[in-house]
Amino acid sequence: MTLEVIQPGILSLLQDRGRFGRHRIGLTNGGPLDPHAFAWCNRLLDNDPNATVVEVSFGGARFRSRVDTFVCVTGATMPLRINNRELPRWAVHPVAAGDEISLDFADSGCRAYLGVADGFSVAPSFGSTATVMREAIGGLCGDKLRAGDLLTCAAVAQRKRHYLHPASQPRYQDRVTVRVIPGYQQARFSRLQQRRFFSHAYTVSERSDRMGYRLEGPAIHCDIGGILSEGICAGAVQIPADGQPIVLLNDRQTIGGYPKIGSALSLDTARLAQLRPGGIVHFAPVSPHGAHNALHLAHSQALRQPMLEHHL
């Protein structure tokens, strides 16, 4: 029992929460660029929070169900059609064998999550199904989805028709503020350079991908050209020799030798990864205390946000 990929769109990848605890053999995390939308997809479906879904970037993907089950799409506003009928996202819908599911190009945002009841069944590599193409690991043979791929999933007859109230759904803007905890080689950037970084707008470059979002704007000068290679955490803001910041994301290399000015909050990199090239980014400094507080607030708010249910 499967979902067949008719058209994969620009980039569609199987993802669970990500691969953790494997940095010591050089494996990165992978996982959803927007963990917030990913988590809601599985939550609305009553799935395990780590269930495997498809992350669709930019849109243009079509699938055919070969099984009776339920699907849900969250994230970027890619018009969702089932058998050519447009249906709301952030809601669980039944599909029957033979139905066609399509996600058109996004109106706003960049990453959407297509989940099925009980998730896609994928053999994990190193404890996770997350696809990292650079490492050729996870998903189906470590690669993006291609036309004809068959995604195994269960036949499911009953599932609550949960949906998230439209007022609770995120609005994806073309401008985000990314909070950054100064750290790492922060002291190697003069006060003037730090002020420049936090006071100017940057534009998302065409060369942004799952490894990192490259930004264009006023160059930031660092007193040193490189450092002894060291670990890089998700969200680290690297400043290479040309002074153009790179915010490192899920598929980043685990170690590197460029100076870093700080590290972005995961809540904000989720929004950053919803920007398309040309999107505008502002950076704001935040203390480790402030970051911890923001993270816990967002976590408890998400747990309290009610799911509504269609009774049909």
Added chain:
Amino acid sequence: MELHSAGENALMLYLGDNASPAVAARVQAACKAVETALGDHLVDLVPSYASVLILYDPLLTDHLSVGHRVRRAVANLADVSDSQGRLVVLPVYYAPEAGADLEMLAQRAGLTPEQLIDLHAGTEYRVYAIGFAPGFAYLGQVDERIAAARLATPRLRVPRGAVAIADRQTAVYPAVSPGGWNLIGRCPTRMFDPTATPAMPVAVGDRVQFEPVDRARYLALGGEL
């Protein structure tokens, strides 16, 4: 010892400012101590030349508690002796057909290819870090006489098993990839095999010795040309 904030779920521990066996031993000892001190709160560790990136679960603990526990764990580490690590022997077929830059590198160093091979295989290396790609182990230090700058234009395709030098580091490419290091030979041992347990023959802190083998032996060990 310095401990810096590195993100909402990360602290960076600096244990020195250069790559040396003594610092590498401290990095190894610190990893073990931090693992014990943090238990389930620890998500991952990234040891490197002179630092350890400590990743914790920010929903279970916070930077203050982690910082406190790390400082205490590492303080007791002061007189750690140089832990020797395992010795892993890796066979290498050194030849122009296996290492495109071997002759050029020897010539630039004013050595014969045989002398370069003796220097490369006559040094015991330590695994300082693993990264760049799955299974890519940074080994140091290469004898000063054969240290070499990276290629001005990286190759688009370096074969799996390529043994290479960049600055005073050497490595075996775990998979086909682009690369700018100088190629001197090839190793038939798989440096990263997702189906094997463990997936890598070496870990950070291990020692590595290269053993020259001839063409026939290289092929018999599963090497490809």
